[in-house]
Amino acid sequence: MKVTVKDSETLEIVNLNQVRNYLQIHGWNEDKPFLENATLWHKPVAGEEFEILLPNQQNLGDYAARIREIIEILESVENRSQSEILADLITGIPNTTIQGVVMQIHTPNADKLSGEITLVGVIADKLQKIKTELADKDYILAIKAYQERLPFICTGDLIKENQTFTLKNPRNFTLDNLWQN
The missing domain is CATH 2.40.50.140 (Nucleic acid-binding proteins)
Structure with missing residues (x-):
């Protein structure tokens, strides 16, 4: 069974610094700013390049949607469930x-x-x-x-x-x- 994390209230409380630390620990590289509100992160896995758009601020209107996308990408890259990844991100x-x-x-x-x-x-x-x-x-x-x-x-x-x-x-x-x- 595949669990998809959709609860916006839970996603909004995921700490931005915790996500940044998680990405660094798991081998993601901060690449460059994306407009004014985000940075791009990359990780090569088995000849394929994965990209994450990480917001710079937690108070953005689409923060929960961005965190949901990040968790979906991490699920694919790490071959772990979204709920396991979310449990690692929640502080x-x-x-x-x-x-x-x-x-x-x-x-x-x-x-x-x-x-x-x-x-x-x-x-x-x-x-x-x-x-x-x-x-x-x-x-x-x-x-x-x-x-x-x-x-x-x-x-x-x-x-x-x-x-x-x-x-x-x-x-x-x-x-x-x-x-x-």
Whole structure:
């Protein structure tokens, strides 16, 4: 099955510097400016020359469309899915809702009812581990979800650092009622 990334809101939050770094790390060469709003990047692969038009600013009206095109080209060149590439490009998604399961409850904090939780949720169409810190009733609900293997829904600011996702400012942690009879 081939997944095509079309969600403009998600594509708009892909950080321009992250795309630039990704291209450099993966052997793309910055060639020349294209008009005033973009630069051309090239990469030869198996005798064929591929070209990417990278915007210079993230606030352009067609930024999401340009990022979509870049992901499509990278999919072809790297023979990887668009969702895998998007997961590599995302560094943060503010105010996002995650649905998933609690994978691990770490040792609770001694001074209050709280602790670190490892979740598994879908990010850019791919299951990912997500670390977060919960307290009070949210922490108790996470323990229940873990023990009974119940899915949850939670909102927060998703940050990716060193290939690890962290959900900052978690709120509205609830058990997913769709799974209950």
